[in-house]
Amino acid sequence: MFLQHVADGLLSGAVIGLGAIGLSFTMKILRFANFSHSELLTWGAYFGLIFFTIAASLGNVFDAPIGPLSFGWGMFVALIFSAVATSALALLLHKLVFEKLNRVAGHMTMVFASFGVALLLRHMVLLIFGPNPIYYSNELQFAVLLPGNVRVLPDQVFLLGLTIVVVFGLHLFMTRSRTGIAMRGVSENPDLSRVAGVNVSSIINWVWIIGASLASVAGVLYGLTVQLRPELGFALILPLFAAAILGGAGSLYGAVIGGLIVGLSENLSVMIIPTTYKPAVPFLLILAILYFRPEGLFGERK
Amino acid sequence: MSAMISKHVLEATGVVAGYRPELPIIHDVTMYVNAGEIVTIIGPNGAGKSTFIRAIAGLLTVTSGKIMLDGNDITGVPAHLMAASGVGFVPQTDNVFTTLSIHENLVLGGITLPRAQADIRIAEIYERYSILKDRSREKAGVLSGGQRQVLAVARALLNQPRLILLDEPTAGLSPMASDELFTVVRDLAKDGAAVLMVEQNAKAALRISDRGYVLAEGKNRIGGPAKELLEDPEIGKIFLGVRREKTNNRQKMGES
Numbered sequence: 001m002f003l004q005h006v007a008d009g010l011l012s013g014a015v016i017g018l019g020a021i022g023l024s025f026t027m028k029i030l031r032f033a034n035f036s037h038s039e040l041l042t043w044g045a046y047f048g049l050i051f052f053t054i055a056a057s058l059g060n061v062f063d064a065p066i067g068p069l070s071f072g073w074g075m076f077v078a079l080i081f082s083a084v085a086t087s088a089l090a091l092l093l094h095k096l097v098f099e100k101l102n103r104v105a106g107h108m109t110m111v112f113a114s115f116g117v118a119l120l121l122r123h124m125v126l127l128i129f130g131p132n133p134i135y136y137s138n139e140l141q142f143a144v145l146l147p148g149n150v151r152v153l154p155d156q157v158f159l160l161g162l163t164i165v166v167v168f169g170l171h172l173f174m175t176r177s178r179t180g181i182a183m184r185g186v187s188e189n190p191d192l193s194r195v196a197g198v199n200v201s202s203i204i205n206w207v208w209i210i211g212a213s214l215a216s217v218a219g220v221l222y223g224l225t226v227q228l229r230p231e232l233g234f235a236l237i238l239p240l241f242a243a244a245i246l247g248g249a250g251s252l253y254g255a256v257i258g259g260l261i262v263g264l265s266e267n268l269s270v271m272i273i274p275t276t277y278k279p280a281v282p283f284l285l286i287l288a289i290l291y292f293r294p295e296g297l298f299g300e301r302k
Numbered sequence: 303m304s305a306m307i308s309k310h311v312l313e314a315t316g317v318v319a320g321y322r323p324e325l326p327i328i329h330d331v332t333m334y335v336n337a338g339e340i341v342t343i344i345g346p347n348g349a350g351k352s353t354f355i356r357a358i359a360g361l362l363t364v365t366s367g368k369i370m371l372d373g374n375d376i377t378g379v380p381a382h383l384m385a386a387s388g389v390g391f392v393p394q395t396d397n398v399f400t401t402l403s404i405h406e407n408l409v410l411g412g413i414t415l416p417r418a419q420a421d422i423r424i425a426e427i428y429e430r431y432s433i434l435k436d437r438s439r440e441k442a443g444v445l446s447g448g449q450r451q452v453l454a455v456a457r458a459l460l461n462q463p464r465l466i467l468l469d470e471p472t473a474g475l476s477p478m479a480s481d482e483l484f485t486v487v488r489d490l491a492k493d494g495a496a497v498l499m500v501e502q503n504a505k506a507a508l509r510i511s512d513r514g515y516v517l518a519e520g521k522n523r524i525g526g527p528a529k530e531l532l533e534d535p536e537i538g539k540i541f542l543g544v545r546r547e548k549t550n551n552r553q554k555m556g557e558s
Contacts, residue, residue: 178413185399185410192396195359196457197385197414300401 003148005267011156011225013263014163017256018218019236020243021170022211024258028250029187029207030102032110036093037215038233038240039121040086044216045223045232046129047082052136068154070139071224082220083213090212091205093117099204118234125230133227159221166217167256170210174252179206187250239266242282246289248299257297261285310334310370311496312358312465317367319357326365327353328520335465335496340487342528344504344537345517351500352394354517355467358498359391360384372464386414390458394469394500397454400443404434407442407453411460420460427456448479455486466490468499472506484510508532 023037055063055074064072097117101110143151174180185193186203194200222232242262247254266281289296312335320327328350335341343351356362358369360381369377376387384391399407408427412420428435431452437445442453451471458466468487472480480503488510491497501507508514511528516537524537531537 178409178417181402181406181409182413184402184406188399188401189396191361191381192393192399193410194361194381195385195391195393196410197382197461198410199382 002268002271003150005271006264007146007150007152009264009267010260011152011159011263012267013260014160015218015222015225015259016236016239016243016262017259018163018166018214018221020240020247020255020259021167021252022214023240024244024247024249024251024255025183025187025207025211027244029183030098030110030204032098032107032114033241034098035111035114035237036117036121037114037211038237039118039125040090040212040215040233041219041222041236042125042230042233043089043121044082044086044212044219045228046125046219047085047216048078048220048223049129049134049136049228050085051078051081065139068141068144069158070137070141070155075220075224079217079220082216086212086216086219087209090208094205094208118237122230122234129228129230131230133229135227136224153225155225159225162217162221163256166214167252170214170252179203183207238279238282238286239263242285242289245286245296248296250300251296251298254296254298309336311337311372312498313368313370314354314358315368315370317354317357317364317369319362319364319367320353321362323363323365326520328357328517330367331517331520331522332367333498333515333522333525335498337464337496338491338494339513340491340497340499340511342504342507342511342514343498343500343517344508344514344531345523349517350520351517352469353520355391355469355498355500356393358465359389359467361391385411385461385463388461388464389467390461390463390465391467392451392454392458392469392471394471394473398442398445398450398457400441402442403439404442404445404453405438407457408434408438408460411457414461423460423462427459431456446479447475448482451475451479451483452486455483455490459490463495465496465498468497468501470500470502472501472503480506505532 019038019041022040023034026032026034026037052074063074066072097113098110101113141153141155143153144157145151174184182193182198182203183206185196185198186200190200193203219232239259239262243258244255245258246261247256247258262282262285265285266278269281270278314334315332317331318326318329331354333341343354345351353362357364360376360379360383364377367377368375371388374387376384376389379387399410402410405424408424409420412423415423428438433449434453434456442450445453455468455471471483471487475483484506487497487499499507499511508528508531513526514528514531515525516523516531524531524534
């Protein structure tokens, strides 16, 4: 039973970690807590649904399942479609709301504005897609039995594998590409970045694009392994913040490891406390990390 | 940018600037710097020296006046375009990215260049400053104050700037590190760059400078050859610490 909880924790932690990377970057580089970030996961998941609906109307060209998975090659196209669409939505929000507010208002105003944006985004999903849960696929999947009597679905293994690939790719981007290095420079010192020749506005656009793309991937994977519903992102908001704060603002690996810790803690907690209290675990983690190590596990100490 | 024939690399005329347009800190400041020349701005704290240099670097809004670089009007050009225009700026504090490696600091310095050209320039920088090459993979945050300044200057040199702006480059450095840094500054001018420097250590800075300007309350007060400024008793009294030295001497005599 313990190992099953560990496996479930790792799987939910992977989704939380992916979603938390963008949130963590926003906190560090844009310097505000963006409560609307979790809604980008919701929109990412529903953009995936839009793609599958369009693909189905065109005759399901990508629909043949790959091996034991519940989906075909269309899932990869859906991930790209969703990442592009969610990035466009994030850039639109940045241009219409956050960029303008940043010029005239303080960070607290930005935080409150993000609450408003979150409400708007959530209710738009409700309005367009309705309140009922939706599934990408009605294919029945059989769990694979792993050593230790652990059962996982092939889709969940895919989720974990894709998370590892995405994080590794992002690591290469942040350390090898000039844009990635500039992002790290801007997060430390925007003025010095400017005088070095970095176009900070363009880098901020990249922060939104990367954050939104990862959120969309997390949203689609969540939709794939659980279900789509308008409160998908809202339910993840606390775990996402817990992961970002736990890992340290701006830290790629911090967000991923933070996500895994949150996922594991939530799933292991049910062994000692009633399941009803499971959502309180991220709260406790946030309080603990803020008390003992406010900069997070991988954050820079000031 | 409108090109004009100019013998000056930098020509600032009647510049008014500040952190907020409605509250200018510098008023009608005019100065120029030629190629291969070191010019130092001195003045009391709060005179607007750093504000002026930050305005030239494009970090502050210039509400009035004109800034020309090699005859091109660069007034109001945003800071991130200044590097590509030929201006290298080394701020007084936080002038390296402490969380990035030394190599990554240099990569950012050359971000406006095509990648292949930037790699060549970084190799040239490593040749010139071997300390940076030896420690290229280390985080800049572990460098000493003097080494950080060398890295900051090297980062600004990546674009081969025609004009180098240095804001109090020896602040917080030991006398030995300051001397070493002034040697670096002299070499920059020898290579043909125009150097405009703000420096608290006014005497030492004027000694390596060709000319100087005295700024007080945001306005140009006096300007001229550095040697004349050093020998001017009034300037010595007010800005070069002569009065303080005399007072200290009197105190010492009283004590003895």
